[in-house]
Amino acid sequence: MLDTRLYHHLVTWLGQWPIRQALQIVGSEKRLRPGWDGAVRPVAGLGTPDGVLMSVPPDKVDTVRALADLPLPDLLDKLPGAVDHDGWRAFEAVFRWTTDPAPLPDAGEWIPAVDPVVPKWLRPFGAEVLVARDDDGGYLAGVGIKRHDPYGNELSVGTEPAARGRGLARRLVAQAARRVLDEGAVPTYLHDPANLASGKVATAAGFPDLGWVAYGVFGPEGP
Incomplete structure (x- = not known):
């Protein structure tokens, strides 16, 4: 159901x-x-x-x-x-999509999107974004929430090249998914079919591939 x-x-x-x-x-x-x-x-x-x-x-x-x-x-x-x-x-x-994120440990903290440490790509998400930092407070990885409506919110994740391979993305996605669920919505996750790394992150965070495909059209700025 x-x-x-x-x-x-x-x-x-x-x-x-x-x-x-x-x-x-x-x-x-x-x-x-x-x-x-x-x-x-x-x-x-x-x-x-x-x-x-x-x-x-x-x-x-x-x-x-x-x-x-x-x-x-x-x-x-x-x-x-x-x-x-x-x-x-x-x-x-x-x-x-998921209603049962993987029970991975938290990897970041929620901070205002306008915080100076937040990278440019993450700022348009507004409100708070989820960020993992290094020991010096520098940005390593982050998740933004696309708040489509009160019922479904889409997660978007990005990791700095030097910080990849540590499992940060999957932990952040699972952490963000728990917040979306706590707020009463269902978390969704979209990725290019050719982006196998993003697919692995989603699976590890508890977002199974059920064979569903999203479609749309986009201009020069991207989807």
Whole structure:
């Protein structure tokens, strides 16, 4: 049975759930509104063994449905143009979630995102971020929370090259997942299918790969 928090997150994030056909195109006003970081994301999709649900702006539903007979790779190739974002690219990411993070020891502390030790990539997450430091107080690794809605929050982790191989990322991700759960939401984790290191971190932190895939389109700044 799907976790209630995850169900509500998917309904809120995509505009509809569950998937009821092999390829389901739905319109959602969410595709027109700023997301967790203020950016508008015109496509959000999720594939499971039951099929694929693609959420697009309401006025683009018919245009995207006209592509529904194409093989999925071809549909994804045409998707940016179908939602009036020529020059953007479609992406696929492994979508993971958990309600039972690995019982790993904490590895960091929660500090304000504006703290001088927080690296540039971690600052847009706002509020507090989770940071592991060295003995001199320097940044080693960190996790930010993408607060999509009250039901589902996505974790993003980064580790300095010199600090890799110590198990910091998996411990930080598990620690952050426990906080998200304590706050009443379900933690999610997305990564490029080719990023095997990120996949190993997710698995070790208690985020299994269930064969779910997230979809979207992004511009030059990335997803």
